[in-house]
Structures are given as C-alpha cells and as structure tokens.
Amino acid sequence: MNFEPSAKAKDYLERVKQFMREHIEPAEERYYQEVMEASRGGDWKTWPVSSVMEDLKARAKAKGLWNLFLPDEKLAPGLTTLEYAPIAEETGRSLMAPEVFNCNAPDTGNMEVLWKYGTPAQQERWLKPLLAGEIRSVFCMTEPGVASSDATNMEATAVVEGDEVILNGTKWWSTGLGHPNAKVTIFMARTPDAGGDRHHQHSMVLVPLDAPGVTIKRMLPVFGEYDAPHGHGEVRFDNVRVPLSNIIGGPGMGFEIAQGRLGPGRIHHCMRCVGAAERALELMIDRGMNRTAFGKPIMNLGGNRERVAEARIAIDQARLLTLYAAWKMDQVGPLGAMTEISAIKVVAPSMLQHIVDDAIQIHGGAGVSNDTALAGFFGQARTLRLADGPDEVHKGVIARIELAKRGFSRK
Known part of the structure; x- marks a missing residue:
C-alpha cells in the first residue's frame, strides 16, 4: 500500500491550504459573530443565510475548489477517497471550512447517494442544485x-x-x-x-x-x-x-444504500478530526509557552510536555489508521473495509476529544469560551462518538468480524 498523494491530490491540497490561510482564517471571527447574533433564542425561522459564507463559497467555486469529495471526474475533480483524505484533514482545522468547499455533511453523503443510486430525474431535480451549492x-x-x-x-x-x-x-x-x-x-x-x-x-x-x-x-x-x-x-x-x-x-433498499453512504462519510469525519486535533495541539503549545504561572511557562508545569508528546503520537496513529481505511475502501469498497472503518470511527473522535480536553485545561476559562475553536471542537468530538453509530456499535462490529475469523458465529 502507498499513502503518498498523487500529483493531482498534492496540487489540490496546496490550493486548499492557501485558500484557508488567505480567506477562511481571516473570516472566521466575523462568521461566528454573525452566527451567534442570528441564533440567539434558538428561533431557527429567523436564521439568515450567512453573507460571509456565501462570499467564501463563491470564491472557492471560482477557484475550482469545489465538490472535492466526489470521485467523479465529470462532476468534480475526481479524487479517490485516499486522495481526498488529506484535504478533509486540512478543512477539519476550521468548523466552517467544509461548507466553503461544498464538502460538508450531510450534503456530501446525500450527494453520494444520489450519484450512486439516484434516477436521472432525481439527479436532475436534487443532485444538480446540491452540486452547484444552490440548496x-x-x-x-x-x-x-x-x-x-x-x-x-x-x-x-x-x-x-x-x-x-x-x-x-x-x-x-x-x-x-x-x-x-x-x-x-x-x-x-x-x-x-x-x-x-x-x-x-x-x-x-x-x-x-x-x-x-x-x-x-x-x-x-x-x-x-x-x-x-x-x-x-x-x-x-x-x-x-x-x-x-x-x-x-x-x-x-435503504440499508444497502446506507452502507454505501456511511463509508466515505466516516472517513471524511475522521480526517477532519485529525485536522482539528492538529489545530488544538498548536493552540495548546502556543498558550502553554506564552502564558506563565509560578514563574514558569505553563508548558513546563504539571506534565504538560508529556501531554504534547502523547498528543503527537495519538494524532499520527489516528491519521495512519484513517489513511489505511481510505486506501482499503478504495481497493475493496465499504463492506470489505468494515473493520477499518469501524476502528477509525472509535479512534479518531476519542483522540480529538482527549487532545481538546488537554488544550482546554491549558487555556483555563478561555478554553470553554468561544474565544478559541476549542469548545466547538470538543462538541464536535463528543457528538461524533454518537453520530453514524456509537462507539459500542463499532466495537461490536470489529469483535464480530474477529470472532468470525476464528469460526465463531454471531451467537
């Protein structure tokens, strides 16, 4: 197996990174301020379309950084799951970035369902405007x-x-x-x-x-x-x-379609977890080195350096496992990669939750506010341990497959 990105994938990844630096990162504060003001009280009927988001989407679409998740060269860049995985990681550094590139859930999964299983009429009515970002x-x-x-x-x-x-x-x-x-x-x-x-x-x-x-x-x-x-x-x-x-x-046909829908989506979620964890680690290090307590940088207190080392190990382990799952799914499809897909769904959100929790601790009160991305990342990690199946279900799938290898039935 070879996880080295193709030249095509590298080009898209570098362009996404540049777009993130030049357009998304400077707009994050304005976007979340706009969202917070609009959502006070929870009256969803008054929520407007974000002008910040729509501007970013138009810019991304104009640069061809659009529908990067879909492996169809007629409708999208045509990247494989493995090729798209590092791009998903990069977009995971920002909670708003996936939507900017029209690569956000649940639209990605729904578009894949319509692409794989939809009739021409269904695709014309719903897939076409979804791919265009119009709905x-x-x-x-x-x-x-x-x-x-x-x-x-x-x-x-x-x-x-x-x-x-x-x-x-x-x-x-x-x-x-x-x-x-x-x-x-x-x-x-x-x-x-x-x-x-x-x-x-x-x-x-x-x-x-x-x-x-x-x-x-x-x-x-x-x-x-x-x-x-x-x-x-x-x-x-x-x-x-x-x-x-x-x-x-x-x-x-609902269950059969669901299996085809959830496989790629789980890899997207998990790679975004890796990206979020990378950003959380950066925030943790910067805070720990620039904040002092008892005459020392916080990073030099209470075992925080060990936490940084443990975070690096955990992030790299989760990334490699997810890339392996992406590679295997490209080779044999979602059903042939059930162990690997279930494994990353357990590992990646838990890894992110643990690292974000450590980063919050170093930030103190700021960590649980909206002044950083940490609170949002924590909510993302904790909910992903339930979404697309709870940890226990995925562990059950892995155990069932392992027992079957030894000749033991479901019973």
Missing part, C-alpha cells in the same frame, strides 16, 4: 422514541400505496434542518410490504421540506449551542404523500 439537504434517520444505534428499531414508516408513498414518523438530530437553503431531506423508514430479510425492509425517500405534512418542531442545542445556521432539528411527518418515484433505489 442544502437533510438526512432523517434517528428517532426520539427508539434506540437508534439499532436501525432496525425504526418506527417511522414509508408505505407504498399505488403510485405514491405515505410517510409517517418523527425524526430528530436531523442536521441542516434549520438552514434557510435546506430544501429536501432523505427520509429513511420501514417499508412493511417490501419483503425480504430484516435488512431489506427499509427505504430511503426524497421528501421536499415544504411538502404538506412535514412540520419542523424545533432545533436541538448541542452543549447549549444551536449550531446555526445549520441546526439539528426535530421534524414530524404526518401522512406525507410523495410520488413512488421519490424512493431511492427501490423499496427495501
């Missing part, structure tokens, strides 16, 4: 009434009736639901009449957010922050009727 999208899977770590628990339904699908259920933690440009969601639900085994009884359905019966109930704060202007919302579907042609891949 935003949502993914509705998690439910408040069941343990969503087991997706077969899903209570929401998508019932086929003639040439329509009738949708019912409540979803929450639906990221992007509060964005003013959010126009469509992918709704995953049980299709009782789909037949097949327990993993072929669910469907993914495209639902316009303005369809009758779709009601956004509220936005959910994460550690007291509403993550405007995207938001993580609770939404109710009451007898929502959409055409049968809105089902992606056909009834009962």
Whole structure:
C-alpha cells in the first residue's frame, strides 16, 4: 500500500491550504459573530443565510475548489477517497471550512447517494442544485422514541400505496434542518410490504421540506449551542404523500444504500478530526509557552510536555489508521473495509476529544469560551462518538468480524 498523494491530490491540497490561510482564517471571527447574533433564542425561522459564507463559497467555486469529495471526474475533480483524505484533514482545522468547499455533511453523503443510486430525474431535480451549492439537504434517520444505534428499531414508516408513498414518523438530530437553503431531506423508514430479510425492509425517500405534512418542531442545542445556521432539528411527518418515484433505489433498499453512504462519510469525519486535533495541539503549545504561572511557562508545569508528546503520537496513529481505511475502501469498497472503518470511527473522535480536553485545561476559562475553536471542537468530538453509530456499535462490529475469523458465529 502507498499513502503518498498523487500529483493531482498534492496540487489540490496546496490550493486548499492557501485558500484557508488567505480567506477562511481571516473570516472566521466575523462568521461566528454573525452566527451567534442570528441564533440567539434558538428561533431557527429567523436564521439568515450567512453573507460571509456565501462570499467564501463563491470564491472557492471560482477557484475550482469545489465538490472535492466526489470521485467523479465529470462532476468534480475526481479524487479517490485516499486522495481526498488529506484535504478533509486540512478543512477539519476550521468548523466552517467544509461548507466553503461544498464538502460538508450531510450534503456530501446525500450527494453520494444520489450519484450512486439516484434516477436521472432525481439527479436532475436534487443532485444538480446540491452540486452547484444552490440548496442544502437533510438526512432523517434517528428517532426520539427508539434506540437508534439499532436501525432496525425504526418506527417511522414509508408505505407504498399505488403510485405514491405515505410517510409517517418523527425524526430528530436531523442536521441542516434549520438552514434557510435546506430544501429536501432523505427520509429513511420501514417499508412493511417490501419483503425480504430484516435488512431489506427499509427505504430511503426524497421528501421536499415544504411538502404538506412535514412540520419542523424545533432545533436541538448541542452543549447549549444551536449550531446555526445549520441546526439539528426535530421534524414530524404526518401522512406525507410523495410520488413512488421519490424512493431511492427501490423499496427495501435503504440499508444497502446506507452502507454505501456511511463509508466515505466516516472517513471524511475522521480526517477532519485529525485536522482539528492538529489545530488544538498548536493552540495548546502556543498558550502553554506564552502564558506563565509560578514563574514558569505553563508548558513546563504539571506534565504538560508529556501531554504534547502523547498528543503527537495519538494524532499520527489516528491519521495512519484513517489513511489505511481510505486506501482499503478504495481497493475493496465499504463492506470489505468494515473493520477499518469501524476502528477509525472509535479512534479518531476519542483522540480529538482527549487532545481538546488537554488544550482546554491549558487555556483555563478561555478554553470553554468561544474565544478559541476549542469548545466547538470538543462538541464536535463528543457528538461524533454518537453520530453514524456509537462507539459500542463499532466495537461490536470489529469483535464480530474477529470472532468470525476464528469460526465463531454471531451467537
């Protein structure tokens, strides 16, 4: 295996780094000030489109730094998962950067679903404007009434009736639901009449957010922050009727599509964790060397130098494991790289959480404020240990595969 980036990937990476330095880093403070002022009180209906973000997106698009995640040379630069991984790491240094390059969740996963499984009509109506950055999208899977770590628990339904699908259920933690440009969601639900085994009884359905019966109930704060202007919302579907042609891949194909959707996305998340950890380590070192207590730099007190060393080791381990997962997925696909993908989903967010926690400690009160990126990174790390499956589920997948190697069944 060879993790050395291609000349093409190196060129894009250097251009992204330059864009981050020249445009994103100087705009971060203005952007977050704009977001904070807009989101006071949690009234998502008043959240505006960010002028700072829209300006940056236009600049990135003009420079060809757009849709870098999609491995299709007709629609994007056509980078492989492994080639895109270092770029995802770089964008992870800023919580706003992925959206600037139209490489942010859940849009990336939704675009990949439409690219892989969508009909020409679905692609024309939804994929095309998503790729252009003209609209935003949502993914509705998690439910408040069941343990969503087991997706077969899903209570929401998508019932086929003639040439329509009738949708019912409540979803929450639906990221992007509060964005003013959010126009469509992918709704995953049980299709009782789909037949097949327990993993072929669910469907993914495209639902316009303005369809009758779709009601956004509220936005959910994460550690007291509403993550405007995207938001993580609770939404109710009451007898929502959409055409049968809105089902992606056909009834009962939801789980198969989900596996194809989550593999690349998990690698993107984990590489962004590595980038965030690198920035947290830099902030920790700078603070520790420039702040004094008891006549010494803080870095020379309380074992802080050891924490720096441990952070460097942990970051490099997580990066190598994630690059290996990306390489293997490119070689054999998501199902062939299940151990590696599950492993990085455990390792990378936990690594980031630990390093950010150390950086916060060195910053003191400033670390838990919005004066640095640390509080945002901590929220990102902690929530990623739940998103796309909790740590325990991923460890269970790894253990099951290891036991199977020794001839032991699921039981």
